[in-house]
């Protein structure tokens with residue numbers, strides 16, 4: 194039996210791009226996703242791009258019987274664990290759902306993996322575990338704190354993974370802390386497809402450029418940043434996917450390891466920088482209003498990327514113009530599909 198990577202959340206935004214790269218690198222992939230925030234047709238798109246169809250099971254990571262069957266019937270060499278709920282605002286309204294889905298879901302997954310003797314896992318953590326940064330750029334040793342239930346689920350899962358690593362020899366664990374993933378596959382076939390109103394800047398900007406929304410609201414223009422708007426470390430999803438491959442391959446060379454690694458570019462761009470870059474990429478004007486800050490938002494955040502480079506030999510290569518061009522191609526491709534043109 195060929196060895197397989199189990200990709201939880203593999204029809205989602207970051208999981209789908211990573212599945213493409215895994216397949217192109219010669220891994221067999223098994224995608225497990227309950228489709229609560231994605232669509233099954235992503236599997237067709239992954240097949241179209243990579244030339245091989247991932248195996249796909251529609252199911253939940255909180256289903257122990259299903260997990261046992263998957264581990265029994267497949268020669269799983271490692272897990273890429275993307276499945277989770279990710280909307281900060283929603284997490285403050287529905288904390289129990291977030292703890293159940295993210296924390297309990299991860300415990301179910303780890304119990305099944307432990308039973309099956311699978312001890313390699315790459316986990317989607319987030320720069321949100323750094324809370325409001327006290328120093329920039331943010332290194333992996335920056336103190337961790339959570340400012341909302343979503344962030345707290347990531348913190349707790351990071352700790353669970355560390356407890357497991359300390360308790361049992363042989364685990365190979367990468368905790369990847371993403372900064373702000375944006376962009377799409379250059380084919381325009383897969384990208385971020387938020388349901389309802391986008392929570393993140395880039396899909397919102399794309400929808401304004403496409404005329405699907407009237408204006409962008411820029412939350413906060415009086416931060417202590419060069420133009421007063423919030424500054425973030427935007428990272429192209431293809432770079433991010435490449436970082437997962439590098440982390441997996443690094444883990445596979447070790448008998449045992451526990452890593453925390455930032456995946457960012459090391460560069461901060463403001464909201465208005467991104468608006469201008471998107472206007473240039475799309476050729477469309479993006480009307481916006483400056484409105485008061487959103488509670489809980491931080492002024493600025495960007496990654497120290499030295500550990501990623503030194504430890505897993507990975508560095509982001511794509512800049513904001515590419516991010517915007519690829520996001521725009523994806524946005525217009527979706528619009529053409531909707532109108533049948």
Ligand SMILES: NC(=O)c1ccc[n+]([C@@H]2O[C@H](COP(=O)([O-])OP(=O)(O)OC[C@H]3O[C@@H](n4cnc5c(N)ncnc54)[C@H](O)[C@@H]3O)[C@@H](O)[C@H]2O)c1
Nearest residue numbers: 202205206207226227228229230231253254276277317319
């Ligand atoms: N996109 C970001 O800005 C960002 C930043 C930092 C960390 N992350 C983390 O990265 C991971 C992937 O994020 P994304 O942007 O691709 O999100 P996404 O919502 O596009 O993908 C997550 C996928 O997981 C699936 N899923 C959710 N709960 C599940 C469950 N219980 N069982 C099976 N499948 C389930 C969803 O249907 C979805 O396809 C998440 O864990 C997220 O918290 C994302």
